[in-house]
Amino acid sequence: MKKIEAVIKPFKLDDVKEALSEIGIYGMTVTEVNGYGRQKGHKEIYRGAEYVVDFVPKIKLEIVVSDERAEETVETVRNAANSGKIGDGKIFVLPVEQVIRVRTGETGTEAL
Amino acid sequence: MDTTNTDILIQTRDDLITDFLRGNESGFLEKYTRILDEYFFTVFEKSISARKMTIAGSPFAVIALGGYGRKEQCIHSDIDLLILFEKTVPPEVEAFVQELLYPLWDARFEVGYAVRNIDECLDMAFERFDILTTVLDARFICGASLIYTGFMEKFRFELAGKHLKDTLNYLYKHGEKRHFDFGDSTYLIAPDIKSGFGGLRDYHTLLWYAKIKSDIKTRRDLEYYGFLSNFEYLSLEKSLADIWRIRNFLHYISKRKCDTLHFEYQTELAGLLGYWKTKRQPDVELFLGDLHTRMDFLKQINQITFEDILSSVRVKKGTMDSRPTKTDGLVIRKRRLHFANTVAILQKPDLLLKIFLESGQRKIPLSIEARRVVSEFLHLVDEDIKKNPACIKIFKKILSLSYWEFNVVNVMLATGILGKFIPEFSHLVNKIQYNHYHLFPVDKHSIRCLQIVNSFKEKNEGRTNSIYHAVFKEVRNKNVLFFAALLHDIGKSDPAKEHSKRGAKIARPILSRFGFNPTEIEDATFLIENHLSLVKTATRRDIFDEETAVYMANKVGKIRLLRMLYLLTVADSKATGPKAWNDWTENLLKDLFLKTMGILKRGELASRKARNLIDRKKADVLRLLKESWREDETNTVLDSMPRRYLVHIPALNIVDHINLYRNLGDREFIWQISKENESDIRTVSICGKDRPGIYSKIAGIFFLNDLDIVASQAYSLGEDHILDIFKVKPPRDKIFEREKWGKAEKDLINAILDDHFLDRALDKIPRTIQVSSGKTPEPNTIKIDNETSSFFTIIEVFTYDFKGLLFSITNALYRSRTNVNVAMVATKVDQVVDIFYVRSIDSDGKIETEPELEQIKHAILNSLPKITAKEMNNEEN
Numbered sequence: 001m002k003k004i005e006a007v008i009k010p011f012k013l014d015d016v017k018e019a020l021s022e023i024g025i026y027g028m029t030v031t032e033v034n035g036y037g038r039q040k041g042h043k044e045i046y047r048g049a050e051y052v053v054d055f056v057p058k059i060k061l062e063i064v065v066s067d068e069r070a071e072e073t074v075e076t077v078r079n080a081a082n083s084g085k086i087g088d089g090k091i092f093v094l095p096v097e098q099v100i101r102v103r104t105g106e107t108g109t110e111a112l
Numbered sequence: 113m114d115t116t117n118t119d120i121l122i123q124t125r126d127d128l129i130t131d132f133l134r135g136n137e138s139g140f141l142e143k144y145t146r147i148l149d150e151y152f153f154t155v156f157e158k159s160i161s162a163r164k165m166t167i168a169g170s171p172f173a174v175i176a177l178g179g180y181g182r183k184e185q186c187i188h189s190d191i192d193l194l195i196l197f198e199k200t201v202p203p204e205v206e207a208f209v210q211e212l213l214y215p216l217w218d219a220r221f222e223v224g225y226a227v228r229n230i231d232e233c234l235d236m237a238f239e240r241f242d243i244l245t246t247v248l249d250a251r252f253i254c255g256a257s258l259i260y261t262g263f264m265e266k267f268r269f270e271l272a273g274k275h276l277k278d279t280l281n282y283l284y285k286h287g288e289k290r291h292f293d294f295g296d297s298t299y300l301i302a303p304d305i306k307s308g309f310g311g312l313r314d315y316h317t318l319l320w321y322a323k324i325k326s327d328i329k330t331r332r333d334l335e336y337y338g339f340l341s342n343f344e345y346l347s348l349e350k351s352l353a354d355i356w357r358i359r360n361f362l363h364y365i366s367k368r369k370c371d372t373l374h375f376e377y378q379t380e381l382a383g384l385l386g387y388w389k390t391k392r393q394p395d396v397e398l399f400l401g402d403l404h405t406r407m408d409f410l411k412q413i414n415q416i417t418f419e420d421i422l423s424s425v426r427v428k429k430g431t432m433d434s435r436p437t438k439t440d441g442l443v444i445r446k447r448r449l450h451f452a453n454t455v456a457i458l459q460k461p462d463l464l465l466k467i468f469l470e471s472g473q474r475k476i477p478l479s480i481e482a483r484r485v486v487s488e489f490l491h492l493v494d495e496d497i498k499k500n501p502a503c504i505k506i507f508k509k510i511l512s513l514s515y516w517e518f519n520v521v522n523v524m525l526a527t528g529i530l531g532k533f534i535p536e537f538s539h540l541v542n543k544i545q546y547n548h549y550h551l552f553p554v555d556k557h558s559i560r561c562l563q564i565v566n567s568f569k570e571k572n573e574g575r576t577n578s579i580y581h582a583v584f585k586e587v588r589n590k591n592v593l594f595f596a597a598l599l600h601d602i603g604k605s606d607p608a609k610e611h612s613k614r615g616a617k618i619a620r621p622i623l624s625r626f627g628f629n630p631t632e633i634e635d636a637t638f639l640i641e642n643h644l645s646l647v648k649t650a651t652r653r654d655i656f657d658e659e660t661a662v663y664m665a666n667k668v669g670k671i672r673l674l675r676m677l678y679l680l681t682v683a684d685s686k687a688t689g690p691k692a693w694n695d696w697t698e699n700l701l702k703d704l705f706l707k708t709m710g711i712l713k714r715g716e717l718a719s720r721k722a723r724n725l726i727d728r729k730k731a732d733v734l735r736l737l738k739e740s741w742r743e744d745e746t747n748t749v750l751d752s753m754p755r756r757y758l759v760h761i762p763a764l765n766i767v768d769h770i771n772l773y774r775n776l777g778d779r780e781f782i783w784q785i786s787k788e789n790e791s792d793i794r795t796v797s798i799c800g801k802d803r804p805g806i807y808s809k810i811a812g813i814f815f816l817n818d819l820d821i822v823a824s825q826a827y828s829l830g831e832d833h834i835l836d837i838f839k840v841k842p843p844r845d846k847i848f849e850r851e852k853w854g855k856a857e858k859d860l861i862n863a864i865l866d867d868h869f870l871d872r873a874l875d876k877i878p879r880t881i882q883v884s885s886g887k888t889p890e891p892n893t894i895k896i897d898n899e900t901s902s903f904f905t906i907i908e909v910f911t912y913d914f915k916g917l918l919f920s921i922t923n924a925l926y927r928s929r930t931n932v933n934v935a936m937v938a939t940k941v942d943q944v945v946d947i948f949y950v951r952s953i954d955s956d957g958k959i960e961t962e963p964e965l966e967q968i969k970h971a972i973l974n975s976l977p978k979i980t981a982k983e984m985n986n987e988e989n
Binding site (some may be wrong): 010 | 202579651652656695699706707710734831880902958
């Protein structure tokens with residue numbers, strides 16, 4: 001199994017969710033996060049006072065899928081989150097050792 | 113095996129619970145207490161170890177503490193016991209505890225116990241507040257009653273003699289801390305019905321206070337000893353009965369001592385408590401609404417208790433008498449506002465409103481009595497009062513006095529006077545939105561929103577608050593903002609409808625009743641109708657795209673509206689709950705606000721003139737393209753065009769460009785060369801894919817082919833295309849013009865493919881230029897403006913015209929890794945002012961750091977030839 005972590009632009013969330021549900025992926029964890037990569041924070045000026053926006057607001061998605069579905073999921077996220085600009089985000093793919101559903105104790109892909 | 117005492121206890125308890133679930137709910141707490149008492153009594157009676165200790169001269173008392181002591185035992189409440197000896201604690205007590213408690217522990221009762229002598233107990237009680245309060249609730253169960261009475265006497269004696277003030281202070285501080293820790297629990301997603309604000313602890317605090325002050329024995333005494341009026345006592349009984357009932361069911365379904373009304377339990381509880389929307393669907397909203405009403409009452413009780421404690425601890429003697437206020441007919445007694453006499457209200461019914469103004473201004477609460485009087489005299493608030501300009505003025509003033517710590521508008525709501533002035537508001541009362549997002553019922557949320565707007569008056573809330581304070585100071589008509597805050601969700605009375613639009617419609621007549629003028633009404637209804645649009649835009653569109661801010665600026669249209677909309681949005685989000693308000697949302701909103709403000713202030717893209725101009729042009733374009741393109745297709749392209757472009761380019765040219773864009777297909781670029789009237793100038797319109805440095809490359813191939821650039825503009829089209837317009841002088845050799853253009857086109861393809869194709873053109877740029885104006889020539893100057901736009905670094909270049917000028921500058925920009933998004937290039941005689949709106953290629957944003965800006969400045973300066981005056985040159989020769 002793989003865990004796919006994607007950091008994307010907030011306004012792309014709906015697109016990504018929709019695209020994922022089209023390929024049959026409904027479960028995910030969504031977190032509002034702040035950070036920066038090449039798209040850095042910036043300054044705004046209001047009546048002479050500087051307001052620094054240190055971090056760029058982003059959305060982080062976490063999805064765990066079976067190995068076979070990983071590539072398709074990554075592609076789907078990538079296509080849906082892409083606006084061709086800097087700051088579109090990143091996708092990380094991590095191996096997952098085990099998944100256990102708390103209620104039933106099912107393990108592995110059964111528990112996904 | 114014989115039936116043990118524990119078996120009997122469990123059996124009777126289970127019967128009691130079954131009975132309770134069948135609907136026989138009254139007196140459960142006392143009945144359960146009695147069952148426990150009986151158990152302890154029986155075990156004690158039969159206990160050999162107890163008898164031994166008594167015979168050996170160590171009699172003791174078994175005492176119930178805490179909730180058990182108050183006879184308020186819920187299904188899974190703790191059972192707190194004190195085994196009290198007069199002096200020494202004999203070791204045999206161990207055996208008794210085993211007899212008494214082990215079976216209970218085995219049967220999974222939560223029993224806590226302490227074995228102490230009287231002196232230990234007294235020391236600990238005055239050392240630790242949590243022990244002191246349990247002692248206040250102590251109740252004798254069995255054993256040597258004299259030990260109990262002896263202990264209580266000593267306790268009362270010491271309490272009254274040495275510790276009264278400390279204890280009261282402690283009670284006060286402890287309450288403050290509890291509210292700080294738990295917050296306003298009534299409206300948390302999972303309210304804590306015991307420890308939260310409005311929870312049972314608020315009643316306990318009153319009870320403890322009364323016990324400390326007057327040694328009362330039971331709840332009933334609260335009225336007899338004058339701590340509560342009869343009316344208040346009855347309301348308290350009702351509230352407690354309901355909350356205890358909920359608590360019992362909560363214990364029952366969670367199978368443990370659980371006092372937090374977790375979200376997951378709420379539906380089931382609503383059903384168990386008999387709230388049904390339909391036969392199958394429990395009415396959670398109604399259940400929570402009722403619960404909030406009860407908890408609200410406990411909150412009021414708490415406020416009174418605290419006020420009482422404060423006055424008994426801090427207020428000096430003599431203040432018991434009435435003091436007059438500056439409002440005739442209102443007096444202050446024991447730090448509460450009272451009506452001097454009720455007859456005066458009949459003559460001056462505006463006192464019913466003035467008392468709230470006085471209360472808000474002096475931060476002195478209404479007495480419970482005064483609250484009741486307001487409720488009972490509401491019928492005096494007739495049309496004359498409501499339309500009276502002086503009363504309206506008072507009402508508006510009160511709205512500006514509503515703070516979190518001192519919530520006068522909430523009291524107006526509770527007494528019914530708010531509903532009298534704004535009957536529409538009554539539909540919001542206890543309207544719960546049952547989800548994870550909204551914490552407060554709509555009425556409380558609206559008032560909270562108003563409070564938060566008021567809090568922007570203060571500058572103190574740390575760094576982020578300073579912007580709200582700064583913006584708030586600039587809001588001229590604050591009453592508009594206050595009313596918008598109070599009424600922003602007024603449309604939620606009907607959950608089926610889109611509440612913003614509906615709200616604006618409902619608010620209109622309210623605002624006009626309050627004497628607002630048409631402009632103010634327009635402003636307020638605009639705010640109500642659009643109170644979600646900033647948040648929606650910030651979270652659903654790319655705020656790093658200038659078009660988003662331009663869109664917002666056009667929607668809002670006026671600076672004063674944007675200011676108010678921003679503050680309303682922030683207050684609304686904050687008042688909703690932590691899901692709606694956090695750093696993340698705060699940053700997004702602030703950013704969008706500042707960017708939109710930037711666009712509005714400059715006016716170029718969002719003034720009414722600009723709007724009209726664009727609308728006109730769009731209509732023209734649609735008309736001109738009617739024959740050849742479908743309207744929606746044209747609209748799509750028009751929508752992808754930047755406003756700056758639409759403002760500056762004539763409709764006829766826009767039509768040309770749209771056609772170009774449609775014909776582009778898969779090609780890198782296409783261009784159209786047109787002759788302007790009879791002049792000797794060619795206009796080259798180029799539509800192509802957005803590649804880094806494309807603008808510089810176009811300028812470069814024109815230079816390479818001796819095509820002199822006179823003026824140029826650059827725009828981006830949608831996400832990934834560009835539209836550049838160049839005005840150039842045609843080749844000198846007119847016969848082969850077509851071939852020349854053909855070659856230029858090939859060169860551009862090469863330049864796009866090969867980033868260094870144009871390097872050889874760089875060598876042809878002059879190193880010096882001579883200026884023959886007669887005056888000393890101005891040196892080359894670069895001005896960088898990083899403030900005007902939120903989206904671009906604006907670079908202005910002042911120099912003298914020379915061949916290859918535009919290529920030279922834009923190449924320097926490109927090599928400094930910036931992208932030219934907008935360019936305005938024009939030559940006046942030989943002096944040139946070129947303006948470039950650039951963004952960093954790497955970060956797709958403004959160039960933020962000083963070193964980078966310096967580097968760009970130098971790169972451009974180095975790309976320009978040295979300026980010399982002709983005369984000086986002559987001399988040198």
